[in-house]
Amino acid sequence: MTFDWLQYLNLAKELVAQPATAANKDARLRAAIHLAYYAAFNLAKEHLQNKEGHSIPKTSEVHKYVSDLFQFNPDPLRQVVGEKLKKLKKFRNQADYVTFFPGLSGITSTALKLSEEVISDLSRL
Numbered sequence: 001m002t003f004d005w006l007q008y009l010n011l012a013k014e015l016v017a018q019p020a021t022a023a024n025k026d027a028r029l030r031a032a033i034h035l036a037y038y039a040a041f042n043l044a045k046e047h048l049q050n051k052e053g054h055s056i057p058k059t060s061e062v063h064k065y066v067s068d069l070f071q072f073n074p075d076p077l078r079q080v081v082g083e084k085l086k087k088l089k090k091f092r093n094q095a096d097y098v099t100f101f102p103g104l105s106g107i108t109s110t111a112l113k114l115s116e117e118v119i120s121d122l123s124r125l
Helices: 006-017 025-051 062-071 076-097 104-123
Strands: none
Touching: 006 025, 006 104, 025 062, 025 076, 025 104, 062 076, 076 104
């Protein structure tokens, strides 16, 4: 059975919607950003593999490779997908590695919206 990457986005939304204590609010928001990125990234990667026949590298460079394939394509919709993936990755890196993260709540909302948009854009390709 293959994993449905959209479930990561659904879980991210649940984390944001559930009541949080002061102690775990930031962790929930950071986890939501992380999951939102991976939902969009993995669906974009699968699109390239399964619908376009690309051979995707199995190294840490895969993230740049996937977003670059979209961003540097002549099709404007693909370019938008690539730009959104890069922005989501930036947010994910901040959520995963930066101790002080001002504007976390707003960025979480933006990340969820960007992830939804990438997934919607992929369905139109």
